[in-house]
Amino acid sequence: MGKVLVLNASYEPLNITSWRRAAVLLIKGKAEQVEHNGKLVYTEFPLPTVIRLRYYVRVPYKEIPLTRRNILHRDNHSCQYCSYTGDDLTLDHVIPRSRGGGDSWENIVTACVRCNVNKGSRTPKEANMILRHPPRKPYSSLHFEVAKHLKSGTHQEWRKYVIGL
Template identity: 65%
Template sequence: MGQVLVLNASYEPLNITTWRRAVVMMLKGKAESLEHDPCRQLRQGTNLPTVIRLRQYVRVPFRQLPLTRRNLFQRDNHTCQYCGSRENQLSIDHVMPRSRGGGDTWENVTTACLSCNVRKGNRTPREASMPLRHVPRRPASSLSFEARRQIHSGHHQEWAKYVIGA
C-alpha cells in the first residue's frame, strides 16, 4: 500500500511515489490530491492521497522498459502464448530461434510452457504449425506497465482511469 500515482499537470502518469513524498508535495503547493484512501488518514484527519496531480507541467525524457524475465511474463500475463496454459511451468521462447539469427528483443521473445517450447524446437511458429496468440511487442512505457501491474493485482483500482490500457 502506501504508493501514490503522480500525474503531470496534463493528467499523464509521471511516476509512482510514496505517500510521504506526495503529502510533502501537496503541503508545498506543488500538487493537488485527486484520489484518496478513505480508510487511511494522517494525524490531522486528512485522508492519504492515492493519486496526485502536479500543478506545473514537467517535461520528462522517455525511458524504455528493460527486457527481463519478470517483465516478459508480466507482458504475456503469465500465459503460454502457444496453447494458452497458465498451469504449466513457463519458459522463454524465441520466435525466430537464436540459432537462426533471432535476437533477445521484445519483438522476438515470448512466454511458452515447457511442452510447447520443446514441441516448437528450432523452428518458427509457422514451420511448427503453432500460431502465437499475441504478436510480441515492446510495452508502451515502464510506468504504465508498473501501474497496470498494481491495478491488476487488486491494489489501487482508482488508478485505472488515469492509466491507458489498464
C-alpha cells in the same frame, strides 16, 4: 497506508510514491488531489490515491532492458500459447533465430517447455499455434509497477490514467 500514483501536469503517469510524500506535495501546493479512497489522513484531508503535479516536469526517456525477468513479467508468467503457469517456463522466439528472428520485445514470448518443443523452429502459424497476446514493447518501466498494483486488486482507480492496461 498506501501508495499514490503521481501524474504529470499533462495527466501522464510519472511515478508511484508514498502517501506521506504525496501529502507533502499537496500541502506545499505543488500538486493537486485527483482521486482519493475515502480514508482521512487528518480531519478534512482525505488520503490521496492519485495526485497531479501543477507544473509539467520533463522526464528523459528511459529504455526498458530486454531481460528474461522483464519478458516473464510482461507475459504475466504464463505460456503465451496454452496459458500454463508454472516454474518451467522458457523464452520462445516467434520468428525463430534460425530464420533470422532476432532478440527484441516484439519477437520473444514466454512459453512452457511443451509448447516451445512443439513449435520447434517454425512460426506460430506454421505450427498451428495461436499467440494469446501479440508481443510488444512495454510503454515504460512504470507500466510494470502499475500493472502489479492493478493485478493485485488494489488501486483500480489508476487504470484510467495508464495506457494499455
